[in-house]
Amino acid sequence: MKYIKKSLENRTPYYSKMIEDGIILNANESAFKTPKKIMDLIKAELDNVDLRRYPDTDNLYIRSRIAKSYNIDITNVTCGVGSDQLLDCIFRSLIEDEYILACNPTFSMYKEYASYTNGKFIDIDFLDGFIYDVKTIKESIKKYNPKLIIVCSPNNPTGSIMERSDLEEIIKLTNGVVLLDEAYSEFDKSNYDLAIKYDNVIVLKTFSKAYALAGIRLGYAISSVDLIDTLNVVKPPYNLSTISQIAAGIAIENKDLYKDQIAEIVKLKDELYNDLLKLGLKPTKSYSNFIFLKFSDKVYENLLKNKIYIRKLMYNNEFWYRINTGTKEENKVLIEKIKEAL
């Protein structure tokens, strides 16, 4: 690339083939579609919207509905194009060249967005069974004084959670900010209230997983007014389309419509876990809608051949796989095709 700036000259553009056909279990999306009632309400609302106008730059429509749903103040909420944009805002606004503490393996985009800063990562390994190593995390906080501590809970890709009491100890111990990424917390439980109780916590949440709305690209942060202001310094104006705000607003106002669907996803994931155990595999205990495990390349190849798409990840120089639960029927085919190649 002739004109790219020097510090980026070793990078390549990211392109990715869109998969539309087959059993898609590679993006931790919902096993079920957006409820029809939600889609009908979105369509109906389009009659009332004047798309010629710019959206409200402060995203009041969706922020007020999120705030109401949690019974918190609107000034404790900001929204982004997926939680990705908020991650970018967090690194852009907080990090110059300080330490960032995160566990390994975790969501790969943390390092991607941090790469535009001079932040230095401290990677903490998990204990056996991908249990958070809270003791080492606390020692590292004392040793390195990180500006940012990232806890993804439930963690992508392992499904691990950090206990509330551990979270709270870390929050009190650090002089920096704790980012608690709760993209998957609807499948377990949320500790969002810690972001209101303490002034140094940012909780990230999304409509892409349990709300079955990855297509609208809307995530949100709950935090102290001071940290929300900090994120809003670098948040681009008019970042959210009017329609995405409407869709998310309708979803959160009607969150009861998701209750059975979410319970069913958790049940399907537990059944999938048990079926994998029965095959003699060692799936990781997961508090989310996906499972992390290791098997031979032959299994992966057989799944691909049968158009079953799962996520291949490199961890400790080995290939591991992350599979989100599909429907009962999809999981049945998945298990068959894994078995076939074991």
Next chain:
Amino acid sequence: MKYIKKSLENRTPYYSKMIEDGIILNANESAFKTPKKIMDLIKAELDNVDLRRYPDTDNLYIRSRIAKSYNIDITNVTCGVGSDQLLDCIFRSLIEDEYILACNPTFSMYKEYASYTNGKFIDIDFLDGFIYDVKTIKESIKKYNPKLIIVCSPNNPTGSIMERSDLEEIIKLTNGVVLLDEAYSEFDKSNYDLAIKYDNVIVLKTFSKAYALAGIRLGYAISSVDLIDTLNVVKPPYNLSTISQIAAGIAIENKDLYKDQIAEIVKLKDELYNDLLKLGLKPTKSYSNFIFLKFSDKVYENLLKNKIYIRKLMYNNEFWYRINTGTKEENKVLIEKIKEAL
């Protein structure tokens, strides 16, 4: 803000009151709503979409339709959350600490996004009547060798255009990249083909103005494959919602539906220009859907009092105003209320 990084500590978050009531002429939006046929097609397409899925990260749906509309290759197109996100990508991928040449006054977001780099602006004044000073631009290119030259044509907020022959001379003269911002070119004419003819030109376009779709937040860049790749290095994955892609795709496939509407907007803007002249004011000749002029604060206050919203800008230590054309009825009220306070 307790945790904000040092280099940003003097910044403040940007909040802005949403205006929903009155005559809104301050954001260069379309005087007319999105055509009903377009809205109906968008709604119908929602029946076919699975919003639980992430959008295609490569935005093939909308890029292919844009490419087809211009009869260019899809690899010459990339898309962003408004052209704003592409501006951010341009500065992020091209600029370290080099010179950036732009004219003054122009779109304020150039400096905003550039502020996250160490780029240094060279501001070139316009000639009388806000005519592009091509001679000085060329001399400055030779003198400073800027990495980026920004030409907004028609220019926001003046409405000025740069002649094609001048553009082409600048493109050939520079060793850097020419950013030709054509957000308003549907109201005049486009020189997008220069971005295909030369390898150092990025043309930015948007659905927010003539297409009456500011609410979907979708802009696009036409450029050489090499520069599109460069922008895609820093473009966040999954940046565009599925619905915004669908809406823009439907709009560009049905662009004939906008023909009369755009012609009417140009006519209304010309009539507004003449009416302002008749009042003894000196509006700037504009090739866009808005007009730039100076009048007393008293006029502005009277408009505000009557809920007529226009854009107030500081230029050369004086207040100037940018007014986009409204409908015939809105312009009539506007002229009355200006007259009242002259």
